[in-house]
Amino acid sequence: MEQKEYQSINKSVRKKDAMQLLLGKPVYVDDVVPGKPLVVKLLRSPHANAIVQEIRCETAKKVPGVVDIFTWEDVPSNRFTIAGQTYPEPSPYDRLIIDRHVRFSGDVVAIIAAETEKAALKAMKLIKVSYQVLDAVLDFRTAKDNPVLVHPEEDWFPPCEVGGSNKRNLVASDVSSHGDVEAVMASCDVVIDNTYHTKAFNQAMMETFRTYTELDRYGRLHVISSTQIVFHCRRILSRALGIPKSQIRVEKPRIGGGFGAKQSAVCEVYPAFVTMKTGRPAELVYSREESQIAGSPRHEMEIHVRLGANKDGRIRALDLYTLSNTGAYGEHGPTTVGLSGHKSIPLYSSGLEAYRFGYDVVYTNLQAAGAYRGYGATQGIFAVESAVNELAEKLGIDPTVIRDQNMVKEGMTMPAYYNETASACALDRCMEHCRKMFHWEEKYPVRDMGNGKVRAAGVAMAMQGSGIANVDVGSATIKLSEDGTYNLLIGAADMGTGCDTILAQMAAECLDCRVEDVAVFGADTDASPYDSGSYASSTTYVTGKAVEKACGEMKKKICAVAAQMLDCDAGELLFEGKQVRRLGTEQSVSLTDIAYRTQVCSTESATVTGTHSSPVSPPPFMVGMVEIELDKLTGQVTVLDYMAVVDCGTPINPALARIQAEGGIVQGIGHTLMENVTYNSNGRPMESSFMQYKLPTRLDMGKLHVEFENSYEPTGPFGAKSIGEIVINTPAPALAHAIYRATGVWHRELPITPEQIALSLPE
Amino acid sequence: MTMEIKLKLNGKILCGQIEPDCLLIDFLREHGCYSVKRGCETSNCGLCTVLMDGKPVLSCSILAARADGRDVQTLEGLQAEAEDFVGFIADQGAEQCGFCNPGFVMNTIALLRENPDPTDDEIRAFLAGNLCRCSGYEGQLRGIRNYLNSRKG
Numbered sequence: 025m026e027q028k029e030y031q032s033i034n035k036s037v038r039k040k041d042a043m044q045l046l047l048g049k050p051v052y053v054d055d056v057v058p059g060k061p062l063v064v065k066l067l068r069s070p071h072a073n074a075i076v077q078e079i080r081c082e083t084a085k086k087v088p089g090v091v092d093i094f095t096w097e098d099v100p101s102n103r104f105t106i107a108g109q110t111y112p113e114p115s116p117y118d119r120l121i122i123d124r125h126v127r128f129s130g131d132v133v134a135i136i137a138a139e140t141e142k143a144a145l146k147a148m149k150l151i152k153v154s155y156q157v158l159d160a161v162l163d164f165r166t167a168k169d170n171p172v173l174v175h176p177e178e179d180w181f182p183p184c185e186v187g188g189s190n191k192r193n194l195v196a197s198d199v200s201s202h203g204d205v206e207a208v209m210a211s212c213d214v215v216i217d218n219t220y221h222t223k224a225f226n227q228a229m230m231e232t233f234r235t236y237t238e239l240d241r242y243g244r245l246h247v248i249s250s251t252q253i254v255f256h257c258r259r260i261l262s263r264a265l266g267i268p269k270s271q272i273r274v275e276k277p278r279i280g281g282g283f284g285a286k287q288s289a290v291c292e293v294y295p296a297f298v299t300m301k302t303g304r305p306a307e308l309v310y311s312r313e314e315s316q317i318a319g320s321p322r323h324e325m326e327i328h329v330r331l332g333a334n335k336d337g338r339i340r341a342l343d344l345y346t347l348s349n350t351g352a353y354g355e356h357g358p359t360t361v362g363l364s365g366h367k368s369i370p371l372y373s374s375g376l377e378a379y380r381f382g383y384d385v386v387y388t389n390l391q392a393a394g395a396y397r398g399y400g401a402t403q404g405i406f407a408v409e410s411a412v413n414e415l416a417e418k419l420g421i422d423p424t425v426i427r428d429q430n431m432v433k434e435g436m437t438m439p440a441y442y443n444e445t446a447s448a449c450a451l452d453r454c455m456e457h458c459r460k461m462f463h464w465e466e467k468y469p470v471r472d473m474g475n476g477k478v479r480a481a482g483v484a485m486a487m488q489g490s491g492i493a494n495v496d497v498g499s500a501t502i503k504l505s506e507d508g509t510y511n512l513l514i515g516a517a518d519m520g521t522g523c524d525t526i527l528a529q530m531a532a533e534c535l536d537c538r539v540e541d542v543a544v545f546g547a548d549t550d551a552s553p554y555d556s557g558s559y560a561s562s563t564t565y566v567t568g569k570a571v572e573k574a575c576g577e578m579k580k581k582i583c584a585v586a587a588q589m590l591d592c593d594a595g596e597l598l599f600e601g602k603q604v605r606r607l608g609t610e611q612s613v614s615l616t617d618i619a620y621r622t623q624v625c626s627t628e629s630a631t632v633t634g635t636h637s638s639p640v641s642p643p644p645f646m647v648g649m650v651e652i653e654l655d656k657l658t659g660q661v662t663v664l665d666y667m668a669v670v671d672c673g674t675p676i677n678p679a680l681a682r683i684q685a686e687g688g689i690v691q692g693i694g695h696t697l698m699e700n701v702t703y704n705s706n707g708r709p710m711e712s713s714f715m716q717y718k719l720p721t722r723l724d725m726g727k728l729h730v731e732f733e734n735s736y737e738p739t740g741p742f743g744a745k746s747i748g749e750i751v752i753n754t755p756a757p758a759l760a761h762a763i764y765r766a767t768g769v770w771h772r773e774l775p776i777t778p779e780q781i782a783l784s785l786p787e
Numbered sequence: 788m789t790m791e792i793k794l795k796l797n798g799k800i801l802c803g804q805i806e807p808d809c810l811l812i813d814f815l816r817e818h819g820c821y822s823v824k825r826g827c828e829t830s831n832c833g834l835c836t837v838l839m840d841g842k843p844v845l846s847c848s849i850l851a852a853r854a855d856g857r858d859v860q861t862l863e864g865l866q867a868e869a870e871d872f873v874g875f876i877a878d879q880g881a882e883q884c885g886f887c888n889p890g891f892v893m894n895t896i897a898l899l900r901e902n903p904d905p906t907d908d909e910i911r912a913f914l915a916g917n918l919c920r921c922s923g924y925e926g927q928l929r930g931i932r933n934y935l936n937s938r939k940g
Binding site for chain 1: 821824826827831834870874877879887888889911912914918919920922924928
């Protein structure tokens with residue numbers, strides 16, 4: 025492992041925007057919108073599956089202040105996807121801006137543009153719609169080959185072949201395997217065979233979906249949106265609206281959280297359509313209810329696991345089948361499901377003789393799912409890690425020891441992870457470190473507190489990826505200024521995670537300057553170099569490498585100019601941060617002079633763009649352990665301590681890495697213990713506000729403690745992998761394990777609420 | 788139909804014409820107080836916390852008319868008091884996306900005015916109504932704790 029002393033890397037520097045954010049400066053979409061744009065509101069279907077037979081807007085349009093109302097008759101007929109993915113997208117083109125066929129309770133029926141919110145809401149009540157209500161597919165277990173089709177339309181179009189067919193309610197389907205699963209399974213001493221169910225959890229970022237649009241000084245569509253994907257968003261708008269990309273500019277200001285929700289263009293098309301139709305600035309701000317019922321939540325999945333092992337605990341075969349519910353539209357459906365197997369099975373690469381992983385992704389008449397931190401791995405890891413815990417308990421082997429025995433280790437090939445090699449893997453050290461820190465030996469035994477409460481512990485491991493191998497593209501442009509400072513332009517979107525800062529740390533390290541000397545700008549399709557966007561745990565690993573490349577080229581360029589100025593060969597020069605010196609002499613030129621030189625009679629610009637893509641996606645690894653106190657009378661679970669050790673390669677900024685881990689763990693605790701998703705008879709989520717959808721508060725998460733075991737990823741910038749997503753994956757299996765320890769009952773469906781626990785206990 | 792209110796906003800007397808159903812949060816944002824954020828519509832998230840006569844209130848759940856004759860403060864008016872401690876939270880990276888920051892900073896100001904030396908549990912309890920989806924809360928607590936320790940010298 026490489027251990028270097030860095031100047032800016034592996035340092036907990038403050039986020040560049042920290043003080044602006046903490047002091048409440050106006051930096052988000054709704055703060056920076058100029059003047060009074062048209063207020064855009066959406067009339068939504070009350071039915072899960074229906075055809076709009078007649079829609080009458082005459083009365084509504086007469087409301088003073090209403091500028092226009094648009095229905096299915098007004099929009100282009102080009103189907104598109106709102107999934108923010110690299111073209112050609114694996115997600116099917118199955119949407120129109122407004123479709124006459126509404127496919128979930130909450131689907132858009134009309135777009136209202138008005139001078140005020142009041143006028144828009146008044147008009148909404150006056151639109152008369154008659155629906156032909158159709159039977160709906162509300163149970164995803166019955167969706168495949170159901171006679172009721174969610175997408176019967178002939179122009180349904182998958183840009184990639186992913187095994188789907190709209191005539192079967194199937195978005196994607198596949199099976200992959202290695203070795204003979206059935207034969208190995210048959211020779212195992214023990215087979216754990218269970219089904220696990222996770223729900224359509226909401227990202228619940230504090231800033232709901234929102235977009236502002238206007239025509240700019242050149243008459244182009246200028247979009248200011250809370251998005252993780254400015255370039256994909258431009259492409260999506262171009263297709264949906266039928267206008268060239270040269271006529272669209274998408275930028276993001278600061279973003280109030282995303283977690284993947286804003287990796288889909290959930291709301292951008294509506295105000296954009298209004299601006300194109302009316303020529304006027306328009307803004308759409310989703311209410312919390314809209315974000316809850318018409319957003320882009322996690323894919324509900326049911327995962328059938330068969331795990332074969334020997335009595336000594338050796339895990340020999342894993343067989344997974346995932347049924348994934350993409351809801352009414354297919355955004356991220358074909359891709360999230362893959363992670364449920366490909367990012368859970370490889371954890372046990374050590375002695376695994378065979379695996380099989382099959383899946384179906386189905387349409388239903390429920391809210392469409394999207395991308396959410398963890399992206400399918402979270403669901404798969406809940407299933408596989410729970411099965412491993414069940415195995416350990418069944419065999420009477422310490423569940424941390426059974427993992428020592430079977431876990432992937434550095435240098436191993438991972439057949440279920442596209443045969444990639446674990447080139448940097450400290451999972452074994454994470455386990456050892458966490459066991460000590462947590463005092464596993466003391467906490468694993470169940471302790472009856474004598475007051476109706478029991479204390480117990482649980483454990484889980486996790487992995488994720490770092491970017492999408494052979495797909496994601498990161499770019500960075502670095503510019504030298506006259507005073508020897510730099511501008512770093514990126515197309516990745518800092519959604520609060522701090523990527524602007526960590527990319528500046530990398531630039532500062534490369535260019536031997538202070539982090540303050542690197543001004544970061546991102547992201548804007550007019551100004552930023554192309555980047556796939558901030559998702560798939562890609563920014564540190566992929567865009568970071570692009571920064572490294574760009575800075576390397578910048579140094580060469582600086583030296584080339586200096587060579588002209590000193591009239592020598594560039595090979596004789598040494599880059600020293602503030603100046604360039606001729607080796608073995610005192611001759612030097614300052615960065616300032618070099619920068620000015622490029623501005624006078626120069627054919628050399630002081631600008632470099634670096635671009636990177638990776639053929640591999642090195643997994644970060646993690647171990648999480650939780651201690652709970654469970655009230656046997658009420659079923660209430662109190663999280664006492666959550667401890668975790670993460671291997672993210674080199675943490676570029678340990679403070680920010682720690683916050684990522686802590687935040688991810690608390691989201692995971694929320695999904696496991698309190699955030700529920702249930703539906704009314706029309707398939708509309710009951711938990712449509714924070715009154716019902718219970719996010720963890722400061723009182724619900726116990727004490728967190730996160731530490732790191734560094735590995736060094738040779739293909740990453742400064743040895744870094746990723747951290748953003750993996751951290752959400754351990755709480756569900758670890759908590760389900762602890763609850764089993766406390767009660768003797770395995771809960772295989774999330775969330776595990778006090779009611780469910782209490783009802784599961786013997787009288 | 789409008790009505791007139793007169794209040795003190797961040798130390799300045801302000802007269803405003805409002806509709807009777809105007810919420811305080813919308814009135815404040817209309818008057819340039821962009822720090823005040825809406826995170827829910829159900830009084831659950833704490834993002835819109837402001838001080839009214841020195842007490843923390845949820846501006847999404849109060850009619851602007853109720854501010855008539857009162858003294859309202861937003862983060863725009865309490866920059867110096869906030870700067871005193873928010874740097875410690877920045878050192879933890881616990882501001883994250885920042886959208887919840889103004890609300891919880893306002894409530895922390897209220898806490899520290901009421902209880903200048905709170906325990907960790909008192910901090911958790913006082914700020915329990917301020918949701919944050921990014922940070923996992925622990926870093927915010929560490930920041931406030933470091934600030935309190937620094938004051939003790």
